[in-house]
Amino acid sequence: MDWSKLQTSLGGLNLSQAGTKLTKGFSSSVQATRERLGQIAPEEITELPQEYKDLEARVDALKAAHLALLKITKVYETETYDYPVHLQESITELSTSIGYNITSFAATNLKGTSLPTPASPSAPPVHPHKTLPHALSRASHAAAQALVDPEAGPVDGGDKLGKALALYATSWDRIASARLDQDDTINLNFLGPWQQTLHTSISLAIKARQAVRVSRLELDAAKQSLKTANPARQEQARLEVENAEDDLVQKTEVAITLMKTVLENPEPIKNINELVKAQLVYFSTAAEALSAVQGEIEELSVAAEGDYRKSRDH
Structure with a gap:
């Protein structure tokens, strides 16, 4: 251990001020x-x-x-x-959004495989204001x-x-x-x-x-x-x-x-x-x-x- 460095580091601490x-x-x-x-x-x-x-x-x-x-x-x-009814519509929109994401994922990742590839969805679902x-x-x-x-x-x-x-x-x-x-x-x-x-x-x-x-x-x-x-x-x-x-x-x-x-x-x-x-x-x-x-x-x-x-x- 480098005691000189440790001593220098301790010397840099203002222990008096910290104690106060x-x-x-x-x-x-x-x-x-x-x-x-x-x-x-x-x-x-x-x-x-x-x-x-x-x-x-x-x-x-x-x-x-x-x-x-x-x-x-x-x-x-x-x-x-x-x-007035955002909760019910949010559930419906969530289902639609999940379906879109699954279809998009499958259409992209199943290409070139032996599995049937779904058609790519044309556009993401529109969420009305x-x-x-x-x-x-x-x-x-x-x-x-x-x-x-x-x-x-x-x-x-x-x-x-x-x-x-x-x-x-x-x-x-x-x-x-x-x-x-x-x-x-x-x-x-x-x-x-x-x-x-x-x-x-x-x-x-x-x-x-x-x-x-x-x-x-x-x-x-x-x-x-x-x-x-x-x-x-x-x-x-x-x-x-x-x-x-x-x-x-x-x-x-x-x-x-x-x-x-x-x-x-x-x-x-x-x-x-x-x-x-x-x-x-x-x-x-x-x-x-x-x-x-x-x-x-x-x-x-x-x-x-x-x-x-x-x-x-x-």
Whole structure:
């Protein structure tokens, strides 16, 4: 063994500094435990500035506000949030997808063997969008087609209803596209920045507060040590208290600055504006699409009502 290298490596370690950190950490843990158990008088716990405590409460409220809205708006990350029967259709699609994959695998890997080779599937199965607007569009198109006889044309009484359903389906085609655009915009311009604020500036301010708490515990632990220090260690204990006081002041100032920065940040309001804009475009498009066909559907309704009354008069 090369003892000279080992000695050099050990010499590079600041054992004194490491020991000091361990001692401080242990003292802080003991101090926190004693405070929690009520073994430290309230007047012996260092009081933090009122400004700091007020900012703490405001940052906590800001974080709670972010989390409350995020909990709901995260649904925009999942296309199926308003889809009524996605579970049943997912099972069907899974079966279709598995069948396609097996056929594709067999068609590729059985070539040149004595085993029968299935024909290669022309294209992978299409997975329709799973949103309520898309579901309404597909259902309306299917209903309109069901009222048409391939050979004789519209079934009895189905002409006007079929036209109404076709118009309704057309409006939901447009709404469905707008729904996808809305979700993409919300994810990009709201959810991303909103979570970024939560995970960066707010988290940074909270970490600074945690540093203040640790520093305060170290100071109060140092004060307790000073009270019980023997005469030979009085001066050292007093210096430790002074250093801890300086550290607490510095960390408190940093935390106050960071908390003020978080609270003054205009980004969350800008994010909310982007959320509102995306929703406004979607609902406006939906209103326009439905308004565009409602008049025609109402005319069909009036005409159907008139035909019905005439048939009853004879």
